[in-house]
Structures are given as structure tokens and as C-alpha cells.
Amino acid sequence: MKKKIIAIILGLAMGTSLFVPSLVEAQTLANTYTVVAGDTLGGIAKTYNVTIDSLKRWNGLTSDIIKIGQTLKLNIVHTVVAGDTLWGISRLYGTTVDAIMKQNNLTTSTLKIGQELLIEGVISTASVQTTTPTAPTTTTSQNVTHTVVSGDTLWGLSVKYKTTVDSIMKLNNLTSTTLKIGQVLVISGTVQAPAPTSVAPVVQTVNYKVVSGDNLWNIATRYGTTMDTIMKSNMLVSNILMPNQILTIPVNSTQIVKPVGITMMKAKVNSTYGDIYTWENAMRLWTVGTQGTLKDLGTSKTFNVKYMGGSNHSDVEPLTLTDTNVMKSIYGSWSWSNDHKRPMVLYFAKGGVNYQMAVSLTAMPHGVETIPNNGFDGHTDMYFYNSLGHSDPVIDQVHQANVLKANGQ
Secondary structure, three states: OOOEOOOOOOOOOOOOOOOOOEEEEEEOOOOEEEOOOOOOHHHHHHHOOOOHHHHHHHHOOOOOOOOOOOEEEOEEEEEOOOOOOHHHHHHHHOOOHHHHHHHOOOOOOOOOOOOEEEEEEOOOOOOOOOOOOOOOOOOOOOOEEEEOOOOOOHHHHHHHOOOOHHHHHHHOOOOOOOOOOOOEEEEOOOOOOOOOOOOOOEEEEEEEEOOOOOOHHHHHHHHOOOHHHHHHHOOOOOOOOOOOOEEEEEOOOOOOOOOOOOOOOEOOOOOOOOEEOEHHHHOOOOOOOOEEEEEEOOOOOEEEEEEEEOOOOEEEEEOOHHHHHHHHHHHOOOEOOHHHEEEEEEEEEEOOEEEEEEEEEEEOOEOOEOOOOOOOOOEEEEEOEOOEOOOOOOEOHHHHHHHHHHOOO
16 A cells, blocks of 8 residues: 655754854845834935835835834845846836846846846945945937847847837837837937946855754744745745755844855766765755656656755655656666666756756655556665665665766766
8 A cells, every 4th residue: 555645744853963154155136124223214214225115015014114123125136037138127016128128237138047146225234335326317319229139139239229128118019028020119218327336235144954843934044034035035836844954044134045065076978867966065056846857868868856855965755657658668677686776967047047957866766646647656766876774874886887887987
């Protein structure tokens, strides 16, 4: 009979051993100020060269009254997600494409998922600096027509004709920054000075190693942040944590940061193979709940798997009955024997990056399962470099050699 997990609950009990985290620094554009005794909204606005109305609008304030310990936003920052465009973001915040591009020193309208854009406000909190921007200059011209050729962009045209992207879009009733070769545009406009450059604030982070009994709630409480912040900062797809998993956590902040200290051990020989990541580094990217595709090095057959748990190595399950059948066609039968440990390449995406890692897979269903009706009675074991066994926590030399083969060695 299949064993099934309905829920996995991590205990709240904390271990008694003391963990001393190592502090590192990460940068983010989002910026806040914590009110201290004697502060006034007008004083804070003057210090950071913003208006009282802006501070009230950014923080949803209906009066000038503030409280000691209150956290105030000093800017509005937008983090790019799939499908975002500068035009759509400008409409969302009631601003213009040009304002966003100048505010962030952009030279192209191309955006990257996870990119942070400053919409309004100031950046630096470490030291407040007063910048005197160059007075805007304007240049008038008669309307001209331009026929779009290969390589043209609205930004490039705005620079060439000394106008703005928004001016071109409004003059031609455009709702998208996409241009077509042969399209005729009417162009006229003015030039505005670029926004002064600023220094991004520093957010203190800690790299914390999960111990048995930890969960996102108690870790977030300990470091003055939120569960959501930890999940987004570490690109987690599940709230299930594994002992020895390392998390990068912003201290006393809810700003999203990037994971610190993830390193590759050895790059693949060529595109046929996978990069070597030690298990300690791999489990920061290949986190519980992540799905990927395995390619058998010997047959080049592929099938899909999901990481369902495991702290010494990755316990995985084939996603579907089709995936199980492909797996069985590779192995022939299920077994713990060494000849049923095969070098493979794991493909998956995380944080907008495509990863290709060298691994070794055993073909023996056992233990609990979380995916019903996949024809696989339990889960099986996938090893990265320096992965250990669960019941016998030592390095398996066959798996270790297979990982090297999957790297092209």
C-alpha cells in the first residue's frame, strides 16, 4: 500500500545550541526611516529633500502625527515581474516612461525579472547627501516624420531627435513600446536633464543555517523580518525547510535581498554535462518543492521530478506516470544496487536563471510519497557532490564518481 503525506509540519521547538551567524551586506533600492524622539514629519522631509505630502502619500498618513519607532518609507520601488513593461509600470504609478528611465539611468526599455526600479523618492540612508541637479534644458523643433528601420527603439529615437519616449508615444497614440519596421512616426519634443545619481542603501543580512525544529515563522521573528521576505529573498517555492539549509535573511528589514554566498564548485565541460555544486550550495537553489528535468547521461532520455524533502541528499519523485515509465525504461527494474546509480544532468530554473547541475540518481522507490497516481510507490534518492546518506551519513563513492562523470570528467 502506498504511503502518502497529507501535510509536513516542522516542529517549533528550538535547539539548545547557540548559532552565531556571519553578517554580510546586500543592496536594495527600497528605503525606510525609523522615527526617533524629537522627529517631525517636516524635519524628516527636509533632511531627505522630499515633501511632506510625498511622505504622507507613500506611507498612507492622514495627518502629520508620527510615533517613535514608526517606520516610514522614503521612496517607492517597483520590483519587475514577468510581463512588466516600462509603459505598464508608468501607468501603474501615474508617471512616465521617461521619468522612470531617467530616475534609474536606463538606456534601454528592456527589463529583467527581479530588477528594482526607483519610482519616487530618495535612495541613500547611510549618509544623506544633497545633490544639485543640472537645470533642465528644453529644445523646440518642428514636427518631423521618421520611418522605423531595423534596430530602432523609442529610446534611441528620443535621443536622436532630442525628445522623450512619452512624447513620441502620445503624439502617435502608441500603447506599447514595440515598433514595426516601416512604421511612420511623427516626432517632436523637448530634452530634460537626467536625475541626479544616488547611492543605494545597505541592508544588513545574515546567512543562517537551519536546524531541526526551525520554521519560517520563528526565524523571521528572531531576525525582525517576515516569512514572505525570507521566502522571496531565497526563492523558496515551499515553506518547508530542511536542516542544514542556508538562508540569507535581512536583519530588522522586510526588503527583498539576493542570496549571499552561493558558489559553483566546477563548471561543466560542455553543454552536454552539468555544473558541480556541493550539496550545501545546491540545496539553496534546488529547494523543497522545486521541479526539474533529469537527463540520463547514458541514454539521453529525460523525465521530470520534484524535490519533496531530505536534508542529506534530495528525495525526489517522478511527476507523472509517463515520467515513471521513462525512468523504468532507463533502469529496467528498481534496485538499491550500485549499477542502479546513474550519472544524470538536472535542469531547472530559479530566480530567472536556468541551472544545469551534475547529479547521480538511484532507482529504488521507498518511503513516503507526495504525488499520487504517478506509478511510483514512494520517492528515490538524488545525490549532488558531497551528499550523504540518511541512515548512514557518509559519502557514497559511487554517487560521488557519477557526479564527476555528469560534469564531463
